Amino acid sequence: MDRSDFRAALHQVADLVADYLETVEARPVLPAARPGDLLADLPAEAPEVAESLEAVLADYRQLVEPRLTHWNHPGFLAYFSSSGSEPGILGELLAAGTSVNAMLWQTSPAATELEVRVCDWLRRLLGLPDDLVGHINDTASISTFLAIAAARHEKVPELRHQGLMGRPEQPALTVYCSEHRHSSIDKAMVALGLGLDRLRPIAADQDFRLDPAALAAQIAADRAAGLLPAAVVATVGTTSSTSADPVAAVAEICRREGLWLHVDAAWAGSAAICPELRPLFAGWELADSIVVNPHKWLFVPMDCSVLYVRGIERLRAAFSLVPEYLRTADQEAAGEKPLQLMDLGVQLGRRFRALKLWMVIRLYGAEGLRARLREHCRLGRELAGWIDADPHFERMAPVPFSTVCFRAGLPGASEQQLEAFNERLLAVTNRDSPFFLSHTKLRGRYVLRLAISNLRTEERHVAAVWRRLQEQAALLRAA
């Protein structure tokens, strides 16, 4: 692809992306695809000879695009709906043009220092103290994994060399969390060799918040049983109901017990840029580590997960390894040494992710970001009000942010019948639809989940999905 061809191609794809975003709302959020549809349409072998851009883009439009689930659709209200803003897409394009790998300061001073600075910006916007130092990972799964790994290292520094096996004198480590924690905590327990059985899910209160007294009791019981408590993961914005654990009370227990406190605020954390929402986070400023994903609710395209750690040395102690071929003069020099991002985790290669976060913050401004998050929370409260006012529906959890859990009622139905009914309601609401909701279970009950954190979701979408739910539920009841 020569120079002028590339420039023309880039403009062509730019138009394709702009067209996509302009028209995405007209499509169903979920494609009609069945498993294997795209596979059947693609040749089994790579082409021997170069194909034309026209052929590839035609296949993209005809074969790939119709099988996408449209995350940038304003009706994507499932999971933690995340969306890529226009400024973020511009940032991705700039980063792709550089192909920078920010493993070392030397391999891109700008990527390293911009990452330091935008993580600082975000930290201040969130109202967090200076000694929480941030860096960017791909996902919260990795950020949380690194945090628990650092906690593990502090309790058993010799594991770096000796490992966890064959050391009968070493009491086993335990980690604590709410019964409503995200599955990434469980995965970290498996991956780190700590084991699922050593993760202690603590009972939550009626509002799905971890109960500090139950936490303290479990820690005491574990100590009595000869185990070694290492860390607590508190969640602000649990996946099912977005409940906020009482972080201040948990932090006090961690201080007393000498445990690492990790706060999983992957989705909700962005909301702390609004001072009026900070009470939900009270105490997180005492954490040893916090994860906040700008790719979830700050309109940065996948992937961008910021991990803040109190004392970056603690990550470095767990992970730094510098082979000869990665030594650089700046590491050896006297004076202040630059941060080497590779020292902070498992991954050596690192994309230039700071650029898109920088562009999003600058092109919206803090006020612009706050306004959008406030509007999402307002829409969530509004929907909650509509549900509360409708005798055919039942709200199933408080709405601290903008995610609403509810279900349709069915007079005289058993729990099992209610589950089947709401499962059907979800299916018909999502099928060939401008909306996509997901579900979860709360206290064993099947509930629908509507998460409003998509940049493009407006009041008209929330009103329309509510009408659709009411209508579909009525039709199903009548059937």
Added chain:
Amino acid sequence: MDRSDFRAALHQVADLVADYLETVEARPVLPAARPGDLLADLPAEAPEVAESLEAVLADYRQLVEPRLTHWNHPGFLAYFSSSGSEPGILGELLAAGTSVNAMLWQTSPAATELEVRVCDWLRRLLGLPDDLVGHINDTASISTFLAIAAARHEKVPELRHQGLMGRPEQPALTVYCSEHRHSSIDKAMVALGLGLDRLRPIAADQDFRLDPAALAAQIAADRAAGLLPAAVVATVGTTSSTSADPVAAVAEICRREGLWLHVDAAWAGSAAICPELRPLFAGWELADSIVVNPHKWLFVPMDCSVLYVRGIERLRAAFSLVPEYLRTADQEAAGEKPLQLMDLGVQLGRRFRALKLWMVIRLYGAEGLRARLREHCRLGRELAGWIDADPHFERMAPVPFSTVCFRAGLPGASEQQLEAFNERLLAVTNRDSPFFLSHTKLRGRYVLRLAISNLRTEERHVAAVWRRLQEQAALLRAA
């Protein structure tokens, strides 16, 4: 940013990227930046109010771009020089526009199935058998981590629940590799809780290839000592010299001993698309897992690492965890169930990385990719010939692919003086220069390393860097 503003902005940034790639060669590869330069130029606080795109792009050009290390510069010959091709950049832009998270089939059927298909395409191009099933991770650090985790799981399946600690009856696991393995193996040992001491670096032969007899002896000694050998990592294309371990002999040992064989071909693996280079990989078709990074030597922009595993169930056994909120109808349905990418590793969130690999393969065609890799290998051999013909220089390793290790000689100098001399030579060669080389140590000797795997590197660049090295060495000798 409204619709027409975004379209205009995208075209503006597209031109900026095209301009960058057209002019990158005119810049020094390494910026003149000193630690803290960019930090000092950026405000300490995020802007309160939205800024204009013009202001942000002006800062990008004036503050960020001059502090980039230019990975897409044809003179970037350090580390494993990797580069983002034009088709790959187009793929990144398309993917950014979708903001897809391919965690589940349902969250983007196209992303999941395109990933399956392009990994198949690549597998066939590499000459690997059908039962090696591929998926894409961010980095080889993660791919290798997952492979060793799966090996660990097969030896101790109960660790998933019980963990590795407090089980005195369980012999400790050991992992084997060449003394020339990449540091990501060491990091995986730390992260997985196996410990650095349980990684057995096996002595290499004179050509830096793992010695199978020494491997067998170490395994026997470990068994005799009550340890439990679990996996061997063989490398094709070691980081320092790009040597290829004798995979067939290693595979035979693994078969006999019941060990998981992981092949780290993160950089060199792409070269197996050229049949004449396959003898260097002989035996890798017997591996339990293989990592090949298209972002290293197949012109796909960061990040894209393909992990092939013999029997995808083995990864799923180690990592699958499905919380209620991620259950979907297709997981429960009868008949063939679609692949759920989240089941294959630690990370839940997954970018739509398949798109850029698909576009690179289609827009170059297999022949186009082979031609570029062959040219790189030819340039490597040519440079090796020039070094061998110059009495002032000494080649320090064979050149199986396109990376050349060498040093400048200094009559009568000690090893220590040679190291200092070559360190100075590297510094002056790289400073304010259209070239960037790195170094390593081989048998304790400091050597310069010139890796030719950058899409844009041509014969004229290799000839020019060689002249620069000759001239600078002569100047230093005369000084």
